[in-house]
Each structure stands twice: as structure tokens, then as C-alpha cells.
Amino acid sequence: MRVFVTGATGFIGGAVVRDLMEAGHRVTGLARSEAAANALEAAGAGVHRASLEDLDGLRAGAEAAEGVIHTAFNHDFTTFRDNCEADRRVIAALGSGLAGSDRPLVVTSGIGILPQGRVSTEASDPATGAAAHPRAASEEAANALAAEGLPVSVVRLPPSVHGDGDRGFVPILIGIARRTGISAFIGDGANRWPAVHRDDAARLFRLALEHGSAGARHHGVAEEGILFRDIAGVIGRRLDLPVRSLTPDEAARHFGWFAHFAGLDCPTSSRLTQERLGWRPKGIGLLEDLDRPGYVQG
Numbered sequence: 001m002r003v004f005v006t007g008a009t010g011f012i013g014g015a016v017v018r019d020l021m022e023a024g025h026r027v028t029g030l031a032r033s034e035a036a037a038n039a040l041e042a043a044g045a046g047v048h049r050a051s052l053e054d055l056d057g058l059r060a061g062a063e064a065a066e067g068v069i070h071t072a073f074n075h076d077f078t079t080f081r082d083n084c085e086a087d088r089r090v091i092a093a094l095g096s097g098l099a100g101s102d103r104p105l106v107v108t109s110g111i112g113i114l115p116q117g118r119v120s121t122e123a124s125d126p127a128t129g130a131a132a133h134p135r136a137a138s139e140e141a142a143n144a145l146a147a148e149g150l151p152v153s154v155v156r157l158p159p160s161v162h163g164d165g166d167r168g169f170v171p172i173l174i175g176i177a178r179r180t181g182i183s184a185f186i187g188d189g190a191n192r193w194p195a196v197h198r199d200d201a202a203r204l205f206r207l208a209l210e211h212g213s214a215g216a217r218h219h220g221v222a223e224e225g226i227l228f229r230d231i232a233g234v235i236g237r238r239l240d241l242p243v244r245s246l247t248p249d250e251a252a253r254h255f256g257w258f259a260h261f262a263g264l265d266c267p268t269s270s271r272l273t274q275e276r277l278g279w280r281p282k283g284i285g286l287l288e289d290l291d292r293p294g295y296v297q298g
Contacts, residue, residue, distance in 0.1 A: 189229025197283025
């Protein structure tokens, strides 16, 4: 299959490109810079030059493909709500390039949009009303395309997609611990983060493309819920820093904008995903990964 991948040189997207090519697919990656284009060519993938703001370019990339995997997202959290609305437009543009066909589109979403404090499944709907998460815009865009008959599915990713080269939430926690001199959690630290290794996530995107059904929701979750205090504990031990509990007010000052994410309690099942797609996570767990030399210190 000729597959167009956005975010193709990112932490997750790069693993997706590699997995697709190892499975025999022909991959073209979105590149907005010369460096990204060179990286894709070095990996043996094709290059489609455009940016996330170039909706016509995105549409053209989708039109030339037999399937699309969308992993790109602007992670500048100072403009997070705007970025979520921009992703809605990107998904609509990719869908318009596939309109009237049975070519699949796989869209990325997040576990964090789901209701907190209980185990979510693939059937769980995002929170609504005052609790609605801006990132739900991506699923809303996917649902709109599915209603038009496009075979679009969603992969929901957990707060930690970990592995070598991690650029996500765990490195942010490590940076905060280094800067403040403590590795902290909120209250009793019993809030839970699901997690998955990047290679397992990449394989799930491919399986969703190859076998997923229209409107399906897939959970890229290998570990249903790791206690946040255990994550903080490994970081503190590796950095030789004290590990402390903070009140919500203290946490707001300590974590800043990241306090919301540090308090997420979103245990999540991937049982249905594993049953439907035959996906079996194989990578090491988050705590074991964090405890490897170099992950925290690097």
C-alpha cells in the first residue's frame, strides 16, 4: 500500500514509517523542512513537501496515497486550544483528499480526553460540557468524516509513549524535577497514567490502517495505569533527588501549566483493540524503561 504519513520524522511518526516499510508498504512522509526531507530520504521513504498550515498540500498528499496515517500535531502548549482546532482542519483536508473512496485514514487522539477516575474502554466517549477537552476536536473531525462514509479510525495514545528519543510528557517531568530539585506527585500520587512503548504504538497504527473498520477507536495502551508516584519515584532515584507529595496549590506552582497533566487519572483498557486487531504489546514497561541508564540522565 502507498501510505502518506504526517509527522513522519517525529518520535512516534518516525517509528510508524519504519514499521510500515518493514511490513512492505511504500511510504511518503510529510516534510516541511529540508532536514525532514533529508531524514525521510535517508530512511528510504518518499517526500511530500508541505506544512500543517498548507491544507491544499495536505489534500494533495492524501489524494496520491492509498492510505493515510496522521500523527502530526503542534505541541506548543501555549497555543494548545488553537492547535486542536488547527488539527480539526488538517483532518478535514486529509479526508477531502480521500473522499469518495475506500482508502483508509487513521487519526491520532489522546486517552486524556476521556472521563477521569475510572477505567476507560474503546467504547468510552470523550468528556463533554465543562469537562470537554480541546483535543477532542480531532475525534470530532474523524467522526464527521466517518459519517460521510470514509473509512476513518482513531488511535488514542496514553500520556506516556516512551522509548529512546522520548520527546513527550516524561521528559517534561524530568526537566521540572531537575529545575526545582524535587521529583513530585500530587496528594497520595495514586492517580494513574497508562503507557505504551513507541514501537508497539507504531505497530498499532499499521494494524489500524490494514485491518481497522470505519469509526473504530483503538487504544494504544500496553499498561493500563501506572501510579504517578511510582513514576516520580524512579525519576527522583535516578536524579538523586527527594520525592515529595504536594498539595494541589503547591502542585500548581511546582508544575505550572503541566499540573493538569501531572494530575491525570485515566486508567485505560486496550482489551478490545487487542482482540480486534491481534495487537500484542511487546515493549518493556514505562518504569523499567525509565530505570535504564541514560533515560533520565540523558
